[in-house]
Amino acid sequence: MLHDAAGASSKRHIIHFRNKAAYSRFLTAFEKANELFPVKSVIQPIKIIHAISCSLKAGSFSLRHPSIRHIEEDIAIRVHSSHARYMQSSVAPRQSDSAIPWGVRQIRSPEAWKETRGSRIRIGVIDTGIDYSHPDLRGRISRGINLLNRALLPADDNGHGTHISGTIAASNPESGIVGVAPYAIIHPVKAFDHNGTAYVSDIVLGIDWCVRNRMHIINMSFGMKNRSKSLQDAVRSANRMGIAVVASSGNEGKVSSIDYPARFSQVISVGATTSHKKIAPFSNRGRSIDLYAPGDKIKSTWLNHKYMELSGTSMATSHVSGVIALMLAIKPGLSPAEIKSMLQKTSNPIAGLKSRSGVKGGEIDAVRVLKHIDS
Template identity: 55%
Template sequence: MDIATFLHLLHEEIGLTKRSGKKHIIHFSSAKDYYACKSALKRMKSQFVNLSKVRDLNIIHAFSCTLRPDTKLRGISGVPIIEEDTKISVHQAMSNKTTSRRSSNLSGYHTIPWGIDQVGAPEVWNKSVGQNIRIGVIDTGIDYNHPDLRNSISRGINLLNRSMLPYDDNGHGTHIAGTIAAAGRHTGIVGVAPRAIVHPVKAFDYAGSAYVSDIIAGIDWCVHNDLDIINMSFGMKTYNRSLEQAVLNAYYRGKVIVASSGNDGKKKTVDYPARFPQVVSVGATTRLGKIAPFSNRGKQIDIYAPGERVYSSWLNGKYNELSGTSMATAHVSGVIALMLSIKPMSPLQIKNALRRCTTGLSKRGSTRWKPGHLNARRAIRAARQV
């Protein structure tokens, strides 16, 4: 492939892209071609301004940019594979009323939401609080000013506008972060792992929508910054090769990926990326410990966790109850932080330990393994036995 010619044509094509343009992912036939093109792109950006709009997706050896659907690049011999980017959405089934008050179940001046209590997190805080475990939350961003999150947030990235902080303009990401690691100094709610560190990765817009390329860029950022856990409370129905490649590469670099199964109430199907075997796949339960009617279920589910009317942090320092497998996933990420704070483990060891230490849900006496309910005490014990 003539790299210089390709980049000249790419510059021209981006320049011709108007309102009809759509995001695309450009794959290279070999790592050698990718690195050669990446090097040339760096050199040519100052001369060809449109090339500055090309995003590097290092984790899958690809680029992303906006092109016309009928881009002429496809018809040129030797040009890399060009695929149209795909939309993906956060997993939120239902929103209840927003409030500025704390709910019941107080611990001193703090509130322990029912889900955190049900998974047994308070019982193990004398053993682990997730100290120094770093969690990337690829979502809608975070409310930096929320009093319960100020002590739990570290550096993040806004993939929609890299010159801005990853401020949350939707609420979903702030809610997820609160369940994982909220730690109000004197009042407010407490998350599953109150000493874990959340790194907000804003890939989703105000409507809770993102492109796969944004997710891949988010995974790439988490891997590059050596985070321990990647929380992915979102999903899509169709298989995507680029997303799978990013997940695989993160997995092989020791990153624990936790994803929600979806909110369609389907009995034998799970959304992607939760369906990938390298991911800890999470379904949702109700306050009564039953599988939530909205939760997808199936053999790909690894574990169930609280997902019905989950009380957590919200925009403008407020609180909200949300339902969805997204909320369940946040509980699991928090418990994994508790486990990793006890002992370093590989993603496979984490997944096997979680599957081994569940409670309830399945009928005992069955010889076939079925996913059960998240339990922090058993998870800590399993971590120590690894």
């Protein structure tokens, strides 16, 4: 039934069982079979959705069994990389400006720091990992997981995850930069390889890890065009556990369509703005977007103690995750739905969005949302 991935005609799939009991029965039987004779197939249990990922030979996709509810291909998914036209080489940590990047300043985080800096809020960043040696992230990183090689630390070999983490929680006002919530804790979940690619099953396992380790927020700066039931089930589980899930909408400049997982209703979907408080030209937009945040020419931490200026809805998403950390540090019991609603109510209008029907929220404002919580 299950076949080794080495075969050219094999593809990775996710098999969903009808319920927890059926899932448990399968795992028990599989373990017993393994003891009796070597099983060539490698399976990866995915407890959060009562499923397994494995390789199926062509034609097995129509597999039928009373215990199996659904089978889908385990497709590749990519981080929302910077819009190439806006990408620049490494930039010095200090130019004429201060330690606070323009995006952090535009959403008024520094004014909010009088009240909170996001202390003790745990953020799972499902991405390419993190640069443990970066001075701006020292003291901000806690236990994570490397889903590509569980024996290794989730070290970043791409740069994207380090950039996201810096915008959320960098804390080096003396010689580097400061993020939106400089006392928040980043838990790096490495699901993406050095090319910024992961499988859906890796993402689901990352969400599972975040749920089991009681994250307050999950940052997902990546996207795909196809709907995945596995990913949706995992997001629903995180939402039910009270975790705020934040995702980037995509960088194609589309007016009526955004990527998954941002398109799921349980997720806070984020579009990008410029320093002129307008929607960035590359950002997906429209009524599917819940909120907007700075995402154009964002300077943040990079590999080898460096800094990089990147643009994309990925960068916008990290600003939103940081503001949610500030909110939860003041009122820990806020539900994901309450967080989304408060951020939308207190957001600032964006040029060109006012007259459009169905617009949910504008650009986030840290000071306004914290005042709303206190009122």
